[in-house]
Amino acid sequence: MKRRQFLKSMTAVAAGSMVPAPAIWSSAKAQSRQETLLIVSESGPNNIDIHGVGTNVPGYEVSWNCYDRLISHEMKTVNGTPYYDKDKFKPELAEDMKIGDMSATFKLKKKAKFHDGTPVTANDVKWSLDRAVTVGGFPTFQMRAGSLEKPEQFVVVDDHTIRIDFLRKDRLTIPDLAVVVPCVLNSGLVKKNATEKDPWGMEFTKQNTAGSGAYRVTSWTAGTEVVMERNDDWLGGPLPKVKRVVWRIVPSAGNRRALLERGDADISYDLPNKDFVELKSAGKLSIISTPYSNGIQYIGMNVKIPPFDNPKVRQAVAYAIPYQKIMDAVLFGLSKPMFGAPANAPTQVAWPQPTKFNTDIAKAKQLMAEAGYPNGFETTMSFDLGFAGVNEPLCVLTQESLAQIGIKVTINKIPGANWRTELNKKVLPLYTNVFSGWLDYPEYFFIWCYHGKNSIFNTMSYQSKEVDAYIDGAVTAAAAGNKAEYEKDVKGFVDRVYADIPRIPVYQPYVNVAMQKNIFGYQYWFHRRLDYRSFVKG
Amino acid sequence: MWSMTLKRLMFAIPSLIGVVIITFLLTRALPGDPAAYFAGPAATQEAISQVRAKLGLDKSLLVQFTRYVGDLARGDLGNSLTTGQPVVTEIRNRLPASAELTLLGLIVSVLIAVPLGILAATKPDSLIDHACRLVTTAGVSLPVFFTGLILVYVFYYLLGWAPAPLGRLDIFFSTPPQITGFYLIDSLLTGKFDLFRAALSQLLLPALTLAIFSLAPIARMTRASMLAVLASDFVRTARASGLTPFTVIVTYAFRNAMLPVITTLGMVFSFLLGANVLVEKVFAWPGIGSYAVEALLASDFAPVQGFVLTMAVLYVALNLIIDILYGLIDPRVRIEA
Numbered sequence: 001m002k003r004r005q006f007l008k009s010m011t012a013v014a015a016g017s018m019v020p021a022p023a024i025w026s027s028a029k030a031q032s033r034q035e036t037l038l039i040v041s042e043s044g045p046n047n048i049d050i051h052g053v054g055t056n057v058p059g060y061e062v063s064w065n066c067y068d069r070l071i072s073h074e075m076k077t078v079n080g081t082p083y084y085d086k087d088k089f090k091p092e093l094a095e096d097m098k099i100g101d102m103s104a105t106f107k108l109k110k111k112a113k114f115h116d117g118t119p120v121t122a123n124d125v126k127w128s129l130d131r132a133v134t135v136g137g138f139p140t141f142q143m144r145a146g147s148l149e150k151p152e153q154f155v156v157v158d159d160h161t162i163r164i165d166f167l168r169k170d171r172l173t174i175p176d177l178a179v180v181v182p183c184v185l186n187s188g189l190v191k192k193n194a195t196e197k198d199p200w201g202m203e204f205t206k207q208n209t210a211g212s213g214a215y216r217v218t219s220w221t222a223g224t225e226v227v228m229e230r231n232d233d234w235l236g237g238p239l240p241k242v243k244r245v246v247w248r249i250v251p252s253a254g255n256r257r258a259l260l261e262r263g264d265a266d267i268s269y270d271l272p273n274k275d276f277v278e279l280k281s282a283g284k285l286s287i288i289s290t291p292y293s294n295g296i297q298y299i300g301m302n303v304k305i306p307p308f309d310n311p312k313v314r315q316a317v318a319y320a321i322p323y324q325k326i327m328d329a330v331l332f333g334l335s336k337p338m339f340g341a342p343a344n345a346p347t348q349v350a351w352p353q354p355t356k357f358n359t360d361i362a363k364a365k366q367l368m369a370e371a372g373y374p375n376g377f378e379t380t381m382s383f384d385l386g387f388a389g390v391n392e393p394l395c396v397l398t399q400e401s402l403a404q405i406g407i408k409v410t411i412n413k414i415p416g417a418n419w420r421t422e423l424n425k426k427v428l429p430l431y432t433n434v435f436s437g438w439l440d441y442p443e444y445f446f447i448w449c450y451h452g453k454n455s456i457f458n459t460m461s462y463q464s465k466e467v468d469a470y471i472d473g474a475v476t477a478a479a480a481g482n483k484a485e486y487e488k489d490v491k492g493f494v495d496r497v498y499a500d501i502p503r504i505p506v507y508q509p510y511v512n513v514a515m516q517k518n519i520f521g522y523q524y525w526f527h528r529r530l531d532y533r534s535f536v537k538g
Numbered sequence: 539m540w541s542m543t544l545k546r547l548m549f550a551i552p553s554l555i556g557v558v559i560i561t562f563l564l565t566r567a568l569p570g571d572p573a574a575y576f577a578g579p580a581a582t583q584e585a586i587s588q589v590r591a592k593l594g595l596d597k598s599l600l601v602q603f604t605r606y607v608g609d610l611a612r613g614d615l616g617n618s619l620t621t622g623q624p625v626v627t628e629i630r631n632r633l634p635a636s637a638e639l640t641l642l643g644l645i646v647s648v649l650i651a652v653p654l655g656i657l658a659a660t661k662p663d664s665l666i667d668h669a670c671r672l673v674t675t676a677g678v679s680l681p682v683f684f685t686g687l688i689l690v691y692v693f694y695y696l697l698g699w700a701p702a703p704l705g706r707l708d709i710f711f712s713t714p715p716q717i718t719g720f721y722l723i724d725s726l727l728t729g730k731f732d733l734f735r736a737a738l739s740q741l742l743l744p745a746l747t748l749a750i751f752s753l754a755p756i757a758r759m760t761r762a763s764m765l766a767v768l769a770s771d772f773v774r775t776a777r778a779s780g781l782t783p784f785t786v787i788v789t790y791a792f793r794n795a796m797l798p799v800i801t802t803l804g805m806v807f808s809f810l811l812g813a814n815v816l817v818e819k820v821f822a823w824p825g826i827g828s829y830a831v832e833a834l835l836a837s838d839f840a841p842v843q844g845f846v847l848t849m850a851v852l853y854v855a856l857n858l859i860i861d862i863l864y865g866l867i868d869p870r871v872r873i874e875a
Contacts, residue, residue: 038709046620053589054619136588222621222628223832224705224824246709250822254687255703258695264702415835421574424586 035243037519037535040256040265044226044249048217049205050180051131051139060180061529062226065245067183067211068093068236070106070125070162071174075523081288082523082534086440089174092236093120093184093212104174108160112235114186114212122162127187129154129164131200139181145439145447146176169479172439179438180527186210214240214533224249228532240533241521260285260514266537267515267530272389276512277332286517289510290524291336294445295436296352297390299398300503304461305429311500312371317430318357318504319364322401326506330393334512338505347491351442352508355498364405376406382431386416391432394506398432426461433459434509438526442490443474450497460502467496546861550854557850558610562603565839572619572837593619606843615847616840620833625844628829633848634719635706636818636825640810642722642741643748644803651753652799655760659768660787670757678754686747686820693743701739705822711736744821748814752806759802763795770794796867804860808853 045059048066052059074088091097094106112120130151132139143149147170155163166173176182185205193204204210209217214236215228228245248265250256257275259265261284271279280287299321301308308314323339341354368374381399383391392413399409409430414422422428435457437445448457452468474489497503511528518538523531573590590596594605609616615625651674658670677685693700701708706721714724714733721737767773768791776786815827826845833841 032710036709040704053592221631221824222618222623223829224822225709248704248709248822250704251819251828252683252687252703252822255690255820255822258690259702259704262695262698262702264704418571418837421571424574 032244034537037242037245037532037537038264038266039245039247039530040250040259040268041247042249042251042253042270044223044247046222047206048209048220049202050183051135051200052202052206053137055138057529060527062209062217063183064180064527064529065215065228065532066209066213066217067185068213069178069182069184070094071097071178073178078290081290083290084523084525086175089178099174103163103165105157105161105163108162109235110160112212113233114189115209115216115231116186116189118186118188120184120212121159122156124187125162125184126154126156128185129182131185132181135200135202142179142181143176145444146170146172148173148176170475171478172441172444175439183211186212212236215245237533241536242532245532263516266519267513269511269513269530271512271514273332273334273512276334276514279514285514286519288513288522289334291508291510292436292528293526294351294440295434295508296338296505297432297434297507297509298503298505299430299432300460302426302429302460303502307371307373307377308429310371312367313373314501316364316367316371316405317402317407318355318501319360319367320401320405321357321359321504321506322397323359323506325397326394329397330390331507334510336508336510338507347494349487349490351445351494352505353494355505357504359401361404368405373406376408378408378410379429380410380412382412382414382422382428384416384419384433385413386419388413394432423459424456426459431459440526443471443478446471446493449503450493462500462502464496464500467493470496542865543858543862546858554850554854557847558607561843561846562606565842566599568837572839615844618833618841619838625840628841629826629844629848631719632824632826632829635823636811636814636827638720638722639741639744639823639825640748640807640814642745643810644752644807646745646749647752647756648803650749651756652760655757656764656787656792658757658761659764662765670761674754674757677750680750681816682747682751682814683816683820685750686744686817689743689747690820700743703743703821705824706737706740708736708740744817744823747817748810752810755802755806756799760795760799763798764791767791767795793867797864800860800863800867804856808856811849811852
């Protein structure tokens with residue numbers, strides 16, 4: 001009897017000490033769990049103001065959810081997933097938009113308030129847009145992409161009306177007002193916290209949200225977690241269902257997966273492809289895969305560095321890439337192939353579109369011989385270690401395959417911190433990288449990546465008068481609404497760069513999101529980050 | 539005693555000066571340009587040089603160094619560019635997280651390793667000796683992230699006993715008011731027992747991971763030094779005098795065998811504190827190791843300098859404590875000093 005009692009009490013003690021928190025959750029906690037969205041991801045923001053110096057991509061997500069823009073996009077459905085409609089706009093802070101010939105006028109929602117209760121006025125809008133075009137770096141570049149360059153373009157008509165004057169006709173101007181950058185800040189609050197050295201209050205907004213958006217950051221521990229609470233007075237759209245968002249940084253991919261499978265985390269979106277494929281087949285979670293809009297993973301060659309100055313060498317490389325192996329072994333099929341279009345397929349007025357290249361070692365060898373390199377040559381192939389999960393196997397497969405045509409490749413791994421520096425120098429002969437543009441228009445991609453203006457993303461130092469003329473022509477034709485001319489120009493530049501092939505498109509990556517079955521309302525956005533406002537926890 | 543402490547402190551000054559100079563030079567020798575990194579993806583050359591001037595990186599090394607030492611004298615370690623926070627604040631927040639984890643890991647490790655080492659030494663080549671060898675070899679040869687992931691897999695994923703590996707606290711607990719920065723202590727001081735329990739349950743797996751890794755040096759050192767002591771004359775005399783084996787081993791032999799064990803403990807502690815980056819990564823622990831590594835990857839000078847300096851100071855303090863402990867354990871050391 002005594003022994004029994006002893007055993008019983010021991011089991012009770014063991015159970016008490018083993019069973020973790022969930023067993024002792026009070027109903028209040030369960031309630032708040034129901035209203036909280038727990039997101040886990042590999043890295044977090046370094047700055048919660050998108051105008052900041054060197055704000056990273058996770059920082060964009062905070063900005064998107066905590067600030068409003070004048071306008072935003074409507075949703076449509078692509079393959080069953082809500083997907084932003086690049087051609088349709090809806091008001092966010094504005095209640096009305098009138099686009100004239102050389103200007104656009106926005107009427108603000110009269111009752112819109114910032115998080116601290118001060119009303120949103122046209123002065124705040126002007127101050128915020130002035131800031132975006134003035135502070136330099138990424139925000140200013142992004143604004144310039146839509147011909148938004150000078151503070152004089154933003155005119156306060158009255159307290160609730162702002163007019164944006166166009167510098168030139170550019171069809172990217174209106175879409176550029178709906179990206180993450182032109183967010184509206186509480187100018188009074190930020191100015192209060194600005195200093196002489198820091199007139200735009202960047203130090204303040206780096207740590208604090210000063211917007212009118214659907215959420216506001218209530219606590220942020222860099223590298224650990226971001227906590228956001230719903231702004232119950234939000235007027236930019238229907239009130240979000242999720243009251244509180246907790247975003248924890250979990251660096252280990254294995255643990256992010258375990259958290260999802262155990263049902264503790266609600267959403268994760270940066271897991272290795274292999275995990276997504278396995279999670280998908282297990283069927284316990286909802287997995288949504290959407291191709292990056294206007295994005296391509298490519299293999300680039302610097303056309304200023306011999307032997308890559310020879311188009312035949314570049315074509316030989318393009319025929320020697322092990323495309324299908326990369327699709328199967330690296331991506332587990334979770335990407336859209338950007339190669340192997342039928343030889344007679346007409347060029348489309350679309351971007352991205354597949355090339356006609358396929359793996360054909362015999363043809364590659366022949367091209368190498370024609371180019372004068374029958375015995376091949378030696379070169380290095382570089383990649384960004386920050387995305388080693390995909391880049392490393394991709395480079396190793398390419399290395400093996402190029403060895404077959406005599407090209408001896410040494411792989412050069414560059415840490416994430418140095419990647420941009422190295423890319424900026426434009427001295428890497430052969431490398432792989434991803435580019436994706438927020439604005440989903442072919443000419444936008446080509447301005448960044450192929451134009452002779454040689455932006456940082458023209459990593460190949462590619463120069464072609466013909467392509468420049470086509471790109472400029474397409475921009476003008478689009479602004480004038482000349483469809484025939486536009487289509488001719490787009491086909492022209494696509495054909496030219498696919499013949500010259502300074503960069504070899506490999507695939508269009510997918511954004512993979514894994515979430516619990518009771519989470520609904522995921523939307524795909526051009527910035528590829530999460531929009532908390534549409535989520536529902538069932 | 540006091541004179542020894544003072545002498546020790548004096549000896550530490552040149553090494554600290556050395557550390558300041560070397561960390562400064564080493565961080566400048568890192569490849570990568572912080573200005574280009576922080577100027578963002580689409581920056582022009584002009585934007586990069588603006589950022590460089592802003593960060594003071596356009597000045598000569600000597601000017602930068604003078605400024606650094608000046609700031610240091612005022613207790614200012616600079617700002618981290620990656621996290622945007624002052625380095626002093628970050629270290630103050632993160633050091634207790636690492637220290638709490640490492641200390642608990644070390645305590646668990648000592649509780650297992652010391653008895654294991656003593657048993658192994660009293661019965662060399664017995665079953666327990668072989669078991670000790672097996673456990674320590676396995677512990678030290680399994681990489682920590684592997685042990686950590688296995689523990690998470692078994693105790694969290696399969697069995698569901700451990701809480702989610704989400705850092706120091708479950709998302710529904712708020713941190714205790716900062717008194718020492720050690721959640722276990724702070725929660726007890728403020729009388730929040732559910733918080734104590736939550737913090738402890740988060741700590742168990744990572745501490746166990748660290749303990750498994752650090753078993754080997756402690757157990758092996760205990761065994762070796764116990765073997766030497768057990769073979770010495772005074773132990774033979776004690777045994778001959780008919781003292782119980784317990785008194786002989788624990789009271790006489792172990793006390794004499796403790797000095798090298800304490801030295802090893804000090805080494806293991808300071809090593810673990812900086813080197814448990816992998817454990818921190820696996821358990822999403824906001825510690826100092828992962829902070830330093832992330833800063834290093836971004837060529838972010840200030841946190842790296844701050845980290846190395848903090849570690850150097852800790853080393854000096856730790857060595858001092860060990861020296862004092864020596865004196866307490868072994869009067870001979872006291873007298874010689």
